[in-house]
Amino acid sequence: MKTSNTHLSKSKLSFIFILFFTFSVLSQNKNEKSDLVFFYKNYTELPREISYAHLNKTTYLKGEIMAFTVYVFGKNTKKTSTTATNLYCTISDENNRIVKSEMILAANGVANGSFQIDSLFTSGEYTFKAYTNWMRNFDEQNQYVQKLKIIDTEAENIPKIKVTNSNIDAQFLPEGGHFVVDVKNSVGVIVKDDLGFGVPNATGKVVDSENKTLIDFKTNQFGIGKFTFTPNAISNNKVILDFNGTKQTFSLEKAESTGIALTMNDLENKVALSLRINENTLKQIANQEYTLAIHNGSVLKTIAINFEKTTEVVKMIKYEDLNPGINIFTLFDEENHPILERLFFKYEGINLLTAENPQIVTTNDSIKIKIPINNIDKNLANNFSVSVLPEETKSYNPNNNIISETYLKPYIKSYIENSAYYFTDITRKKKFELDNVLIAQGWSSYDWNTVFNHPPKALYGYENGISFRANINDKRASEYMMYATINNEMQLFRVNESDTDFGAVGLYPMDNEVIRFSSVKKNNHIDRPNLYLQFSPSKVPDIKNVGNTAPLLKKSANNISWENTMFQSSWDKAEQLDAVTIKTDKVLSREDKLTRTAFGKAYVVDDNIRKSYVYLSDFIRTKGFTVNETMGQLLIYNPRPVSFGQGETITTKGTLANTTNTSVKTKPVIIYFNNIKLTNTDMLYKYSMEDVDYILMDKSGTSEGGVGAPGVIKIFTNPTTSQSKMKINASQEVSAPLTFSGPKKFYTPAYTSYQSLFYQQYGIIGWFPRLTIQADGNIQFKIPHQLIKNVSVFIEGIANDGSFISTEKIIPLEN
The missing domain is CATH 2.170.130 (Ferric Hydroxamate Uptake Protein; Chain A, domain 1)
Structure with missing residues (x-):
């Protein structure tokens, strides 16, 4: 490291400020009226919601039912929303044309629904979205998006699995955003194939102008890697990648003569943040005061940074000063221009539940499964959604789980391949790998140009059911009566002679349910009115800001026959039984x-x-x-x-x-x-x-x-x-032009064979969208006895007003 003092006998640490410090929070910041604080508060003033959908599968056969449970959370609280009611779910094709859509009713932040994969679909890739109208106000991707694959087994040409060519795309991103001359730079590596998947186990080396190797590195199973090196002002550095015996060369970005380089290291109970500059930079900024801001979309903490006479400043940040989940570190100059940014994920403080060993009770035609969930407070709201598939399934490949979708995805610009991996069976290795991923992500989804210049506006309202305005055409009526519906009691609207209309909010008509009105004349006579009503919402709104969507995760399938896969579709008997089931539940309650x-x-x-x-x-x-x-x-x-x-x-x-x-x-x-x-x-x-x-x-x-x-x-x-x-x-x-779609009872299709390779890879056994903890601390469900050895049980859910679970259990069904 170069400094202004060339006395070599002095220790390196004498030129580094190592600080433990207390942050200034918004309300306590000595620069409370500064532009940074003001604009941040203005930008984050409107509350955000985020959504996650647990799907029963991600690969569907024509004739099946796509079923899902949607969870809506407050983005800052990470608790289920108590106010969100209108949830929109859509499936769109590869041309972004909506094929199917529906509005479902959420209660306490949870809703479930389904789509029939019917004649409207052909073989190909589709995109499922789940969102609220309020989410349309924000640039951050708070809505849920997941790629789907649909296979028409009766089509002549079923799409073949795409094969990548030998060309790969590689990005080499300096930690914080800048290569700086004569300073040790930490560099994130991300290598992808032409389909957008990470290239696993690619080896690489950084070479100078004379092809001298400066450092070697290797990517992990998702094409992610990291290396450090010190560029100089003369050499043009390159990276040579070797994948499957094929070598490709990439030029590294030219290092800047002045600037600030950043390196962050997780020390388990604190984070070491190192800011490095060269001598040329020191001469320019020695007396300038920078601001280091740390935020999570809600709370902003700041600290002053001054290099004075040193070329390296190290800040030791205690874990208790960080927020659970994403922490966005941004360095600003004296004019509040963002200079560099780094994302860090803190696992501590996220409440995770675990599923214990299940109990199996077998009868002649069914199997009852009980799964204990640890640390559950049964007095608090909880919901668990469960998909049961054959153990060898190739049809369940979501990119996210409930934890990654809530704590990670809304804060990044692009997608992270298989982000659920980093939140399943969490280990120290996975924490390290996620940190490398975040280096390669660059800037967060909170664009500072937008923060300073384009704060969100509430252009799209926060919806609570359906509202209406009714235009009055008869001045003889003194009252209007709206009859009770499934979810609403009877209402009486009193009007004056000068009134031209009346209205209401918070209506929840279900499944094309009609709304009935009667007029009460001044002589108390009941009559048929002639009202003209306008409803809001009147259609399912589309959401545009979906950004880059993760490709459907690859799982290689063996060669199987698509003929005679099912002899009865999922929905063949669903409609005739739904009304009975719903009515029975209603009477009992x-x-x-x-x-x-x-x-x-x-x-x-x-x-x-x-x-x-x-x-x-x-x-x-x-x-x-x-x-x-x-x-x-x-x-x-x-x-x-x-x-x-x-x-x-x-x-x-x-x-x-x-x-x-x-x-x-x-x-x-x-x-x-x-x-x-x-x-x-x-x-x-x-x-x-x-x-x-x-x-x-x-x-x-x-x-x-x-x-x-x-x-x-x-x-x-x-x-x-x-x-x-x-x-x-x-x-x-x-x-009403738009009503809520009620949840339907899920039926599995009948397959021609339960021992075939097709069934093992693409069949489905059961879907349970709304399970709650029983008095004995278990979730429980029944599946049909289909003479298979093992099943995969995928569990997602929430409990204890802020605890999450996402796990897969392989359950043997034969002793």
Whole structure:
């Protein structure tokens, strides 16, 4: 190392500042009003979401179902979103044309859906995306993107596996971004073939102008490597790569006469950051103050850097001063120009779960599998998605897992091949390899030109279900009633004569479910309105900023026959059973809820009751209430009210002189319709029992608190049945242009053989999108008994409000 002092007897360390320091955070920075801090705060002010989708496979046969579970996280918190509801999922072809799309409903940051791989698809590569509308506001790639392969086994020409040629692409990236003359430079290496895959085990050497070898290096299984050398001002350095006996030569970038070189070393409990300059640079910047910024897209920490009279400054950064996951180191000059940047990943602080040895219970036709998950707090939300495939599968090759997609991918510009590798069975070797990858990544996805000059704007709204505006065409109506749907209770909209429209947000219509409206005229007459509605969103939006997408990971397949692979597709029986399954789950959950009713008695209306009582009034009379139903009006009274203050006291003259008669005018029973308190009950005149789902009757009126109610009746309709004749005649049906796609029960296709090579490599056994921890601490599921020896179980999931799991378990099914 050259310094201004040529006295060789002095120790090298006397010219290096080695500092342990405390960072200044945004709110505590002495330069709090500096441009860097101001613009960073402005750029990161809008909250970000990120998404990850666990797919049941990545290679599909025509006739199968592509199934997936999507997880949405806060980018800064790494916890599942409690507010995201509208999730968009698309499959596009190689021309970026969307082939299929749907909107699915997320709850507590988790949703699941599926696509049928049907006649719309041909053999080829496709791209699956999962995102929210809000993600479209940001340049960083916060959405989920995964390549897929689809094979039409009946096509005459099934695409052959692409073969690479001998040409390779190599990049040699100086750590931090600059080659500097007469300074030791650390260089990241990335070598790829013409398909974008890393070239494994390529050997290379750096040579000078006289072909003298300066250093040797070798790439790992993903084509990643690293070397250090000191370039001079004269020599033109080159790299000679040898791969499979073929040599190729690449010129190294010319080193700069002045500049700053960076080297970072992970010392396990701290990071050593070394900034080096040559003598020419020292003369220019000795008295200048630089700023080292460290951030993760949320928190920015800074420290001043000054070279003074030394050509090397070393900063020792304690792990506790870094954030779990990505830390972006950027050096700025006095004018806040970014000079160099380095990414570092801190594994410590990421909460990882592990799956223990499974328990197997075998019956004649099925196998129950229980897998214990360690360190689970069952009181906190958790969800696990599981794909079960034959052990020798070639069809499950995602590039990311839930950890890499959450902690790594949103912060880099390009893609990292098989990034899931660095977060599965984590070792010290994998940590070292990931660090080499990050050197080769260069600058992060946070472009400083954009940070300073183009902060994001909320051009695309944060969606909560579907909203609408309804234009009013009838001034005679005083109220509009929107009937209950599967996910929404009945709503009543009161309008004034001056109102021209009304609207609502937070609607969740499912699977082309229609929305029904009735108008309530000023004379309390119910009629069919003539509304013109505009909905938002009205279509699935596309997302453009997907950047470079990782190619589908290679797994060599043996020569197999594609004929007679399946004799029954996945969806052949799915549609006819879905409605039954969903309806059964819904009834059970409602009955559980009704048994916990605090006041009164619940009556669930079944088909037998509907046959026995044509009108609602008939049924209510049998429960001890008095019903006056005549001339289009309906009033319900409690003949024996329990609570005090049940009516108005009326005094009249008696028939005898100087006498009076005293009576009490009884109040009618309070009526609720789908939790809307009715001010006028005439809408229930001759109301059919066809729609009524259940009724809560509280004769004491206790549920109304201290208002002295003579009784309360709450009527709930069933949105899954057709509306009654009265309601059809007096209601307007409106179809929203976009509704939520409900989750479908997953069915595996029936294969011609379960011992064939085809099935072992491309078959699927089971998919379980929404598993939760049972009372015994296990996740459990059943698979059919197909006489195979071993299965691969791929588990992804979240728990404990911030813990992650991503693992593969090979489970033997035969003892």
